[in-house]
Amino acid sequence: MSGNSFICRRCGACCRGDGSVFLYPEDVATLTAHLGVPTQTLVDRYTDFIILEIAEESGGWRYLPYLILKKNSEQACLFLQNNLCAVHTAKPAQCRETPFVPEFFTDPAWRTEVTERCPGLRGIVPDTFVRPPEDRDERYLSLLREHGYNLGKILGVILPPPRIIPAADLS
Numbered sequence: 001m002s003g004n005s006f007i008c009r010r011c012g013a014c015c016r017g018d019g020s021v022f023l024y025p026e027d028v029a030t031l032t033a034h035l036g037v038p039t040q041t042l043v044d045r046y047t048d049f050i051i052l053e054i055a056e057e058s059g060g061w062r063y064l065p066y067l068i069l070k071k072n073s074e075q076a077c078l079f080l081q082n083n084l085c086a087v088h089t090a091k092p093a094q095c096r097e098t099p100f101v102p103e104f105f106t107d108p109a110w111r112t113e114v115t116e117r118c119p120g121l122r123g124i125v126p127d128t129f130v131r132p133p134e135d136r137d138e139r140y141l142s143l144l145r146e147h148g149y150n151l152g153k154i155l156g157v158i159l160p161p162p163r164i165i166p167a168a169d170l171s
């Protein structure tokens with residue numbers, strides 16, 4: 001976690017409920033090394049394959065493949081144990097940044113919601129929080145373009161049929 005005077009209360013709220021953790025190829029590599037499993041095993045056991053449907057300003061649509069972390073029947077991340085992250089030292093970049101992900105700085109509604117949910121943010125004036133670098137998405141898009149948007153090829157795995165999710169429906 002980053003940010004002036006922010007202290008994570010280790011409540012696990014950000015690892016449950018609505019919201020998705022997006023995995024980038026570097027996250028997949030870190031997790032497989034940490035768990036000591038082949039990439040295919042990580043993908044099969046711990047992730048869902050989605051295609052994000054994004055409305056373009058031009059009126060068209062863009063479809064981007066992503067892996068997101070799977071949740072259990074109670075909508076908690078599979079790595080959440082006793083409110084703590086079982087893969088703490090190898091957690092995905094999005095988890096490392098939480099709650100200071102890019103939306104925190106760009107989406108007032110999102111920021112209000114997360115501030116209500118995260119006890120670590122209560123009572124803090126969040127004017128000096130550090131915004132994380134945003135080149136991760138750009139890097140990922142370049143990688144996808146280079147490989148014909150074939151995420152399975154990039155990761156060297158066989159992916160299941162994806163769920164197509166409109167970006168507007170994803171929290």
Ligand code: SF4
Nearest residue numbers: 008009012014118120
């Ligand atoms: S919701 Fe906030 S306080 Fe709770 S675990 Fe997540 S970052 Fe920490």
Ligand code: SF4
Nearest residue numbers: 015077079080085095
């Ligand atoms: S990987 Fe760890 S920090 Fe990220 S959502 Fe799962 S339990 Fe929480």
